[in-house]
Amino acid sequence: MNNKTVLVTGSSRGIGRAIAYHLGKEGYNLVLHCHKQRDQLELLASELLAMGRSVRLLQFDVADRQLTEQMLLEDINQHGIYYAVICNAGIARDNPFPILSGDDWDQVIDTNLGGLYNILQPLVMPMIQARKPGRIVTLSSISGLNGNRGQVNYSAAKAGIIGATKSLALELAKRKITVNCVAPGLIETDMLENLPLDEIKRQIPARRLGKPEEVAALVSFLLSDAAAYITRQVISVNGGLL
Numbered sequence: 001m002n003n004k005t006v007l008v009t010g011s012s013r014g015i016g017r018a019i020a021y022h023l024g025k026e027g028y029n030l031v032l033h034c035h036k037q038r039d040q041l042e043l044l045a046s047e048l049l050a051m052g053r054s055v056r057l058l059q060f061d062v063a064d065r066q067l068t069e070q071m072l073l074e075d076i077n078q079h080g081i082y083y084a085v086i087c088n089a090g091i092a093r094d095n096p097f098p099i100l101s102g103d104d105w106d107q108v109i110d111t112n113l114g115g116l117y118n119i120l121q122p123l124v125m126p127m128i129q130a131r132k133p134g135r136i137v138t139l140s141s142i143s144g145l146n147g148n149r150g151q152v153n154y155s156a157a158k159a160g161i162i163g164a165t166k167s168l169a170l171e172l173a174k175r176k177i178t179v180n181c182v183a184p185g186l187i188e189t190d191m192l193e194n195l196p197l198d199e200i201k202r203q204i205p206a207r208r209l210g211k212p213e214e215v216a217a218l219v220s221f222l223l224s225d226a227a228a229y230i231t232r233q234v235i236s237v238n239g240g241l242l
Contacts, residue, residue, distance in 0.1 A: 058071050072123060112154070135223045
């Protein structure tokens with residue numbers, strides 16, 4: 001057991017939940033986060049506690065800059081800085097651009113891209129001051145790499161995450177803090193509900209959807225000592241789609 005602590009935002013469901021669960025099995029202690037769905041977060045916490053992990057729960061909207069900073073600083077002031085931060089929290093509000101509302105644009109940008117700033121900005125200096133190796137992993141999407149119809153807002157935010165990741169990696173490399181981006185393709189989560197999955201699978205060279213656990217395994221590797229020389233990279237988990 002390594003006793004290192006990892007913050008995983010948006011860990012109540014989907015990819016974030018799979019990441020947190022996988023890291024728990026790998027021996028990490030977890031700080032779990034959600035905006036809503038507290039009951040799902042508590043269920044995950046109970047599973048991690050049964051593994052013998054230390055678990056803390058945080059609940060706030062990552063788009064709320066002041067509250068995010070307050071909650072994070074209170075946690076690290078009481079318990080110490082995290083070894084790793086996984087920026088996974090995000091939302092989608094899809095529509096063709098001509099009918100995409102300003103509110104749908106703002107919510108997706110503020111949560112997915114603004115939330116990245118709101119999470120990392122209070123934490124990076126404490127990570128530097130700890131003078132220890134650290135890890136930051138951001139979650140983008142194949143939409144951020146290639147664009148997607150009906151997702152101009154989502155693609156813009158996810159592409160912005162890639163740019164921010166690459167720039168932050170340059171700033172932190174000499175501090176032994178790696179910063180990498182994972183860009184999932186079509187993964188079996190509730191975000192794919194009501195989509196024509198048989199048609200979608202035919203477009204994927206692997207002829208199947210990805211599993212959240214496959215994304216989680218990559219994130220776990222990027223947190224390991226073996227990945228200490230990997231930084232500023234964007235790695236897509238997409239079955240050959242891109």
